[in-house]
Amino acid sequence: MSFDLTNDSDEPESPNLPGVSAVALRRARNGCITAVSLLFAFLVLWWLRTVYTDLLWYDELGYQGVFTKILVMKIWLFVGGTTVTAAALIVNFYFTFRFSRGPSTLPVTEETMRLLRALLVAAVVITVLTAAPVFGSAAAGRWEVFLLFLNKVSFGVSDAEFGQDLSFFIVTVRMLNFVQVWVMGILIVSVVMSLFLYAGIYGLRGLNFFLAPRMLKHIGILGGLLMLSIASGHVLVIYDLVLSSGGLVAGAGYTDIHARIPVLWLMTAIATLGAAAFFASHYFGGLRLMAGAFSLWVIMVLLANLAFPALFQRFQVDPNQFEREQVYIDRNIEATRAAYQLDQVEQVALPTVGDIDADVVANNLPVIENIRLWDVEPLQDAYNQLQFMELYYNFLNMDSDRYILDGKLRQVLLAARELDPENLPADARNWVNRRLQYTHGFGVAMSPAIGFTPEEGRPEFFIQDIPIRGEIPIERPEIYYGESPAPFAIVNSLAPEIDPSGNDLHYRGEGGVDLGGTFRRLAYAWQFADINILLSDQISSGTKIQYRRQISGRVKALAPFLTMDEDPYPVVDGSGKLWWLQDAFTTTDRYPYSTFTVSGFNYIRNSVKAVVDAFSGEVSIYVMDPSDPLLQMYRRAFPELFLDFDEMPSELQAHIRYPNGLFSVQAEMYLRYHVTDTQVFFNQADQWAIPEDSRFGRRGVEVHPSYLMLQMPGGDSEEFVLMLPFSPAGEKKNLVGWLTARNDGVHYGKLNAFTVPKDPQVHGPSQVEARIENDPLISQQFTLWGGEGEGSRIVRGQLLVIPVGDAIIYVEPLYLQSEALAFPELKKVILADGSNVVMADSVGEGLAMLLEGKAPSDVVPIGSGVEGQATPNSEDLRVIEHAVTELDEALKDIQEAVERLRESLEKDPK
Numbered sequence: 001m002s003f004d005l006t007n008d009s010d011e012p013e014s015p016n017l018p019g020v021s022a023v024a025l026r027r028a029r030n031g032c033i034t035a036v037s038l039l040f041a042f043l044v045l046w047w048l049r050t051v052y053t054d055l056l057w058y059d060e061l062g063y064q065g066v067f068t069k070i071l072v073m074k075i076w077l078f079v080g081g082t083t084v085t086a087a088a089l090i091v092n093f094y095f096t097f098r099f100s101r102g103p104s105t106l107p108v109t110e111e112t113m114r115l116l117r118a119l120l121v122a123a124v125v126i127t128v129l130t131a132a133p134v135f136g137s138a139a140a141g142r143w144e145v146f147l148l149f150l151n152k153v154s155f156g157v158s159d160a161e162f163g164q165d166l167s168f169f170i171v172t173v174r175m176l177n178f179v180q181v182w183v184m185g186i187l188i189v190s191v192v193m194s195l196f197l198y199a200g201i202y203g204l205r206g207l208n209f210f211l212a213p214r215m216l217k218h219i220g221i222l223g224g225l226l227m228l229s230i231a232s233g234h235v236l237v238i239y240d241l242v243l244s245s246g247g248l249v250a251g252a253g254y255t256d257i258h259a260r261i262p263v264l265w266l267m268t269a270i271a272t273l274g275a276a277a278f279f280a281s282h283y284f285g286g287l288r289l290m291a292g293a294f295s296l297w298v299i300m301v302l303l304a305n306l307a308f309p310a311l312f313q314r315f316q317v318d319p320n321q322f323e324r325e326q327v328y329i330d331r332n333i334e335a336t337r338a339a340y341q342l343d344q345v346e347q348v349a350l351p352t353v354g355d356i357d358a359d360v361v362a363n364n365l366p367v368i369e370n371i372r373l374w375d376v377e378p379l380q381d382a383y384n385q386l387q388f389m390e391l392y393y394n395f396l397n398m399d400s401d402r403y404i405l406d407g408k409l410r411q412v413l414l415a416a417r418e419l420d421p422e423n424l425p426a427d428a429r430n431w432v433n434r435r436l437q438y439t440h441g442f443g444v445a446m447s448p449a450i451g452f453t454p455e456e457g458r459p460e461f462f463i464q465d466i467p468i469r470g471e472i473p474i475e476r477p478e479i480y481y482g483e484s485p486a487p488f489a490i491v492n493s494l495a496p497e498i499d500p501s502g503n504d505l506h507y508r509g510e511g512g513v514d515l516g517g518t519f520r521r522l523a524y525a526w527q528f529a530d531i532n533i534l535l536s537d538q539i540s541s542g543t544k545i546q547y548r549r550q551i552s553g554r555v556k557a558l559a560p561f562l563t564m565d566e567d568p569y570p571v572v573d574g575s576g577k578l579w580w581l582q583d584a585f586t587t588t589d590r591y592p593y594s595t596f597t598v599s600g601f602n603y604i605r606n607s608v609k610a611v612v613d614a615f616s617g618e619v620s621i622y623v624m625d626p627s628d629p630l631l632q633m634y635r636r637a638f639p640e641l642f643l644d645f646d647e648m649p650s651e652l653q654a655h656i657r658y659p660n661g662l663f664s665v666q667a668e669m670y671l672r673y674h675v676t677d678t679q680v681f682f683n684q685a686d687q688w689a690i691p692e693d694s695r696f697g698r699r700g701v702e703v704h705p706s707y708l709m710l711q712m713p714g715g716d717s718e719e720f721v722l723m724l725p726f727s728p729a730g731e732k733k734n735l736v737g738w739l740t741a742r743n744d745g746v747h748y749g750k751l752n753a754f755t756v757p758k759d760p761q762v763h764g765p766s767q768v769e770a771r772i773e774n775d776p777l778i779s780q781q782f783t784l785w786g787g788e789g790e791g792s793r794i795v796r797g798q799l800l801v802i803p804v805g806d807a808i809i810y811v812e813p814l815y816l817q818s819e820a821l822a823f824p825e826l827k828k829v830i831l832a833d834g835s836n837v838v839m840a841d842s843v844g845e846g847l848a849m850l851l852e853g854k855a856p857s858d859v860v861p862i863g864s865g866v867e868g869q870a871t872p873n874s875e876d877l878r879v880i881e882h883a884v885t886e887l888d889e890a891l892k893d894i895q896e897a898v899e900r901l902r903e904s905l906e907k908d909p910k
Helices: 022-061 064-100 110-140 143-150 166-204 213-243 254-280 286-339 358-363 376-386 431-437 518-527 551-558 629-637 660-673 678-683 765-774 776-786 843-852 874-907
Strands: 346-349 393-395 399-405 408-419 444-448 488-491 544-547 569-572 578-588 603-613 619-623 642-644 692-695 698-702 706-710 719-728 737-742 751-755 792-796 800-804 807-818 825-832 837-840
Touching: 022 064, 022 110, 022 518, 022 551, 064 110, 064 143, 064 166, 064 213, 110 166, 143 166, 143 629, 166 213, 166 629, 213 254, 213 286, 254 286, 286 660, 286 678, 376 393, 376 408, 376 807, 399 569, 399 706, 408 569, 408 706, 431 488, 444 569, 551 578, 551 603, 551 619, 578 629, 578 660, 603 629, 603 660, 629 642, 660 719, 660 737, 692 765, 706 800, 719 765, 765 776, 765 807, 765 825, 765 837, 776 792, 776 837, 807 843, 825 843, 837 843
Parallel strands: 346 751, 619 642
Antiparallel strands: 393 408, 399 408, 408 444, 488 544, 569 578, 578 603, 603 619, 692 698, 706 719, 719 737, 737 751, 792 807, 800 807, 807 825, 825 837
């Protein structure tokens, strides 16, 4: 037996920690430098490839100057932001190492110490290499903020609280907010990393962590700068209170002005004193002074900034809320109405609303002839069954417009026949087919809004089929740019493009970037991650690649600072050429006192309309609202991007529409902000709502704005109008009025709000829907159709509220649709006025039934002496019957003309 007796005074052996030799460390360092260099080179090449292909794309459109201006701004901001961040961190870390270095008492080997030091240095390097480009990218991503600041113009309106022009809040404060947050972020990274480095270095030296005088001075300076940035943030928050959304209404309220602003100035003073305390901590007080100053600021944030305003609101404002908030409610009403142009709405109070009569029909035949019976959803389904013509074509969207046909202004519904490669059979979805041969859509189909075949209930057509025939000739039917999501196409290659004409087609237009040359092919193969672009033998010197072909994305790429409307629409001009019109908006979320939308902005203008050539992809952007200050700033920055509206071809000017995207936002705001009296607004006694109806098999569907042909009060002819009816908020469902936006000529953009009398009340869409369902004959027909079997179902279209003269008629189309196939047929039309509800085979028949179906008690006998009362007698009925006959004859003439045209085309050997 043996015993191993050791001396207690001997220290235990140190654990065998990993280490690294100088040679291995040098190799590792060189390897890391090489890896970082390769990564940097790859990122630079990736960025250069993006710049190169974008430059080619912008140059092809003729807007290279727009791209280079944005690119230069981004480069300056990125380089400047990266340089400033890197310099700040490097200087900070230099002083950190300098103030904490010294001999180590840590009992480790030299190899271990070398490894630990290398890891610490690596953390510093990684921080700089990561944080600098991140902060640089953040600055580059705000290029629009700085661009607006450099091109700022005055709004010409001052806010009510601070007396500053609105551009100060929309542009200047926005930029200062970013700079403040950006600087504060750098300072936070500097403080955190400095403390981490100090702790790490002291750990390597084997010392307990404490702040030596030089270290204390260093942290004091950083902390002081951080507190100054916090103080500047408090000042900016004061100005941002005009954007507050936490009060009774948007904007600064009574509590904001009388509680939060004084508290924020107090917080600014405390943060400034805290900064002075941090700076002075090196001379007296030390760490305790720092901790005390920062703790005081935190306590004041919790008590003064959070608790005090809440208590002030509860005990000072809530008991007398209207008296306290009246001034600020008035500011909100005024600002919101200005921000959404509701102050330009012309209000019209209608004296009476009567029932339909013979004189009303006779005097409003153009309106009645254009009553829209086809909803876009069922008509789109019908188009995709009747007019697709080829498997690879599809109708993605229906649009409403107006055209002059046979000397009459007619409302039409039309859709582009666009490419949909996903409809190809699975074995045909090869690369050559999808990228080289199936490249374009073909023409449009167009239908009258009111027309349908009597027997089948199918749409009639003004333009139809392939080869295309109809009322409007189309000379250039190919659609290379549209709403199709197809990513890119390679045109004019050696492989002929598939065309429904049956001929070999090679694109001869100007659209697309020339793909000739290996270098360009390599760049685009990289961009689209498609090696076939580089390897294909079908690509020749004249081949072009077309991408960004979706209209909204194409315009957005040219003008990224604009907000796109969701519904671009096709237009056929007089020469048979196809165009796309895209509405775009200027928006901001920084308009003082204005209420925010669900989308997050509180100011909008339909400042521009973009026109895109469906064949070549050429884009022109026309100014619609030159008075918009935001657009003026963008126009100063990019003068070559915008054209005056007068330069738009007159044939396209005739088809501009007031955008549904803007109108819907304005209508939503108008529900509440039609009220200008602050007391009524506060009580919400006159708030409106958007009505609901039963549509497409669903109940409680919100009525959406509709394009209609109406004759406006004081107008001498029918107009193309966008309209939305309103009902009272709550459980009351009567009609209170409607909002319209005019689309034609000099009246474009004019908003009118019509209100109906409260006594007697006028039925709203929900009430008319109830009357329809309560009608015995209509209910019986619904039951009959519903009992024909499970193979079909009844589909109710949107109920239209149509003002006609001094009357209102309600029109709802009825469709039958198979359960197995989306192929609706228009079978009946329901018409109603204030007294009767009828179901007929056509609008003309329904109008005759409305007049003939009046109860005897509603008819005032001739000679009764009741002044102003309509007297439907035999003469009235003869007038309406004559009007209906004219309408039916006009429809028959159109049908016969179409048949003659079809016969002539069939006889034509071509």
